[in-house]
Amino acid sequence: MIKRIVLPAILAVLAFGFWISPNFKEIAAGVAIFLFGMIFLEDGFRAFTGGVLEKLLAKTTDKLWKAISFGIVSTTVMQSSSLVSVITISFLSSGLVGLAAGIGIIFGANLGTTTGAWLIAGFGLKVKISAYAMPMLVFGVILVFQKSRNLKGIGYVLAGLGLLFLGIHYMKEGFEAFRETIDLTQFAVGGYAGLFLFAAIGIAATVIMQSSHATLVIIITALSVGQITYENALALAIGANVGTTITAIIGAMSANHQGKRLAGAHLIFNLVTGLIAIILIWQIIWLVDWISASVGIANDNYTLKLAVFHTIFNLIGVIVMAPFVGTLVTFLERVLPAPAISIVEPQFLNDSVKDFPETLLTAVRNEIFHLYDNAFRIIAHGINVHRQTIESDVILEDVLKSNKEIIRENVSQEYTRSIKSLHSAIIDFSGNANLKLNADYASRLYDLRRASQRIVQAVKDVEHLQKNIDHFGTSKNKAIRNEYNNIRISVARILRLIEQLRNGDPDVDVFDLDDNKLSAKEGRNATLRNIDKMIREGQISAKMATSLMNDLSYNKSIISDLTRAAKILLSERNADLMEGQNIIGLEDEDIVSLSETDAA
Amino acid sequence: MGLKDLLNSLDNALDTKKGRAVKQANAIDELVAKLVIKEAKYEAKLKLAKTDRETQKLERKIKVCQAQIIKGRTAADEMRLEAV
Numbered sequence: 091m092i093k094r095i096v097l098p099a100i101l102a103v104l105a106f107g108f109w110i111s112p113n114f115k116e117i118a119a120g121v122a123i124f125l126f127g128m129i130f131l132e133d134g135f136r137a138f139t140g141g142v143l144e145k146l147l148a149k150t151t152d153k154l155w156k157a158i159s160f161g162i163v164s165t166t167v168m169q170s171s172s173l174v175s176v177i178t179i180s181f182l183s184s185g186l187v188g189l190a191a192g193i194g195i196i197f198g199a200n201l202g203t204t205t206g207a208w209l210i211a212g213f214g215l216k217v218k219i220s221a222y223a224m225p226m227l228v229f230g231v232i233l234v235f236q237k238s239r240n241l242k243g244i245g246y247v248l249a250g251l252g253l254l255f256l257g258i259h260y261m262k263e264g265f266e267a268f269r270e271t272i273d274l275t276q277f278a279v280g281g282y283a284g285l286f287l288f289a290a291i292g293i294a295a296t297v298i299m300q301s302s303h304a305t306l307v308i309i310i311t312a313l314s315v316g317q318i319t320y321e322n323a324l325a326l327a328i329g330a331n332v333g334t335t336i337t338a339i340i341g342a343m344s345a346n347h348q349g350k351r352l353a354g355a356h357l358i359f360n361l362v363t364g365l366i367a368i369i370l371i372w373q374i375i376w377l378v379d380w381i382s383a384s385v386g387i388a389n390d391n392y393t394l395k396l397a398v399f400h401t402i403f404n405l406i407g408v409i410v411m412a413p414f415v416g417t418l419v420t421f422l423e424r425v426l427p428a429p430a431i432s433i434v435e436p437q438f439l440n441d442s443v444k445d446f447p448e449t450l451l452t453a454v455r456n457e458i459f460h461l462y463d464n465a466f467r468i469i470a471h472g473i474n475v476h477r478q479t480i481e482s483d484v485i486l487e488d489v490l491k492s493n494k495e496i497i498r499e500n501v502s503q504e505y506t507r508s509i510k511s512l513h514s515a516i517i518d519f520s521g522n523a524n525l526k527l528n529a530d531y532a533s534r535l536y537d538l539r540r541a542s543q544r545i546v547q548a549v550k551d552v553e554h555l556q557k558n559i560d561h562f563g564t565s566k567n568k569a570i571r572n573e574y575n576n577i578r579i580s581v582a583r584i585l586r587l588i589e590q591l592r593n594g595d596p597d598v599d600v601f602d603l604d605d606n607k608l609s610a611k612e613g614r615n616a617t618l619r620n621i622d623k624m625i626r627e628g629q630i631s632a633k634m635a636t637s638l639m640n641d642l643s644y645n646k647s648i649i650s651d652l653t654r655a656a657k658i659l660l661s662e663r664n665a666d667l668m669e670g671q672n673i674i675g676l677e678d679e680d681i682v683s684l685s686e687t688d689a690a
Numbered sequence: 691m692g693l694k695d696l697l698n699s700l701d702n703a704l705d706t707k708k709g710r711a712v713k714q715a716n717a718i719d720e721l722v723a724k725l726v727i728k729e730a731k732y733e734a735k736l737k738l739a740k741t742d743r744e745t746q747k748l749e750r751k752i753k754v755c756q757a758q759i760i761k762g763r764t765a766a767d768e769m770r771l772e773a774v
Contacts (some may be wrong), residue, residue, distance in 0.1 A: 601725065601754070604758065673761070682746065
């Protein structure tokens with residue numbers, strides 16, 4: 091109900107404002123252009139987020155100071171703490187970074203965002219900024235229409251910066267003209283009353299505009315033309331800092347429990363920082379004056395002093411909160427506990443991972459691994475092998491040939507319960523996300539979906555195999571029992587190899603999947619060559635032979651499907667190396683050709 | 691840096707078709723180099739193999755390695771020819 095009223099109310103207020111004041115129109119247009127520029131800037135940096143950002147994030151997960159540094163640098167470059175927050179929540183939700191590292195990045199982002207005030211106060215207000223804005227807009231828009239992803243990204247960034255500068259120009263012009271009609275300083279409120287009032291206004295402005303940068307620009311431009319007092323501007327800046335957490339909270343609504351925890355950390359940090367700034371405001375103002383005097387900032391240069399203030403109170407916040415990151419993590423994990431892991435419900439698929447292609451692909455890949463974990467259990471039990479046997483170092487031939495235990499796994503029931511629904515969720519999620527991806531990412535997503543499909547098919551094939559494995563695997567007929575044990579061994583081998591690859595065993599790599607496939611092919615060929623001999627010598631009956639030939643076909647499908655799925659899921663994350671592995675990897679015809687070389 | 695190197699770097703940075711082909715060929719070379727090392731390890735183990743089963747297993751692995759290396763080198767050469 092409230093949502094339906096807010097937007098029309100805002101539009102009505104703005105329309106009224108435009109009607110009564112052309113200067114207000116100019117200021118509001120400046121804000122709108124500024125915000126539009128931030129959207130372009132964000133789109134530009136998203137184009138560069140594939141691969142490079144992921145690698146950088148991976149390197150910042152081990153130490154808090156690295157995570158904080160990453161937050162500072164990325165926010166300074168992208169000039170958007172909201173974007174960094176959204177990226178971090180997205181990466182956290184997909185499992186690419188841990189909570190402690192995510193909190194460090196948020197701390198750093200809060201510090202990095204203060205560079206915006208420096209840029210505006212130090213540069214934006216001192217030069218004829220519109221002279222830079224126009225050419226940037228023109229070049230930017232031309233580059234946006236290029237095919238190359240990198241050029242497009244540069245174009246968005248350039249056009250975004252141009253719009254940012256243009257927005258600042260109009261806001262400045264608007265406030266200067268506004269000064270002639272109305273003096274807002276008559277509404278200034280001193281002391282703690284003014285502090286709390288203007289902090290609340292700062293929070294409200296930031297929540298409405300969804301950008302602390304936009305609020306800061308308004309504050310600085312208004313301060314530069316004397317429309318607000320220095321003390322009230324400081325309070326507004328504190329409010330803007332707190333208000334920016336609302337963006338993170340909104341972004342976390344669609345995230346999983348990790349994303350919500352990070353939003354909680356963001357809120358706590360900014361509330362603590364805001365509280366410290368309010369309680370110690372006079373001490374911080376004294377510190378600002380001292381630092382400003384030390385670095386040559388004039389006493390009446392309130393815009394630069396505001397930038398110093400903004401940096402100092404955020405830095406104090408980081409210094410105070412950094413030692414308590416561990417405590418914060420514990421607290422958040424208690425207050426926002428992880429939901430119980432369900433083998434049938436998706437664990438990684440949520441809306442927050444759709445913001446960036448890399449997090450989307452990682453989330454889908456992790457969910458397919460979740461599907462594979464269920465499939466691994468069903469396949470292993472379907473061939474009467476315990477998972478621990480496959481995961482251990484025991485020689486499979488020795489264990490399987492001597493083991494006649496039948497594991498009563500209802501493959502059909504388990505398929506419906508823990509495979510079909512999860513696979514459907516993966517297909518549904520990835521199908522909806524596909525609309526936003528460029529050709530490269532769409533292709534990789536398609537490959538992941540095929541991997542999921544192959545895992546499902548492998549489970550269905552085991553369902554066909556299970557009955558005869560139970561029957562002939564425990565048969566008194568040594569010859570048929572031996573052949574079905576060979577089938578079990580070959581399936582157990584591919585499962586073991588995939589586990590070794592997942593665990594990062596240094597003795598194996600993705601190319602070993604081809605060797606495994608060739609080994610299985612040679613085994614099947616040997617059996618097929620011997621079948622006639624076994625029938626002639628009365629070792630097996632004709633009925634047994636037809637069952638065996640049929641089941642060798644299922645065996646071939648299972649190994650092929652699991653091999654192809656593993657190649658997709660476990661290949662290098664770097665796009666070029668992944669493509670290289672696909673090119674070098676042997677196809678079915680190569681395997682057939684190699685197996686025939688031996689036979690010849 | 692010579693002009694040719696500069697142009698190659700620009701191709702890579704701006705993600706042109708030629709730049710992509712060369713990058714891909716370099717990635718394949720990196721993978722082939724690892725396979726060559728792997729093949730040499732198997733050859734060394736083969737000399738010390740004690741049983742027929744072990745010998746057959748290692749010979750098969752070497753055969754697969756060699757096939758992958760040939761495939762990789764052929765693909766990389768073709769990509770470099772296209773990029774010229």
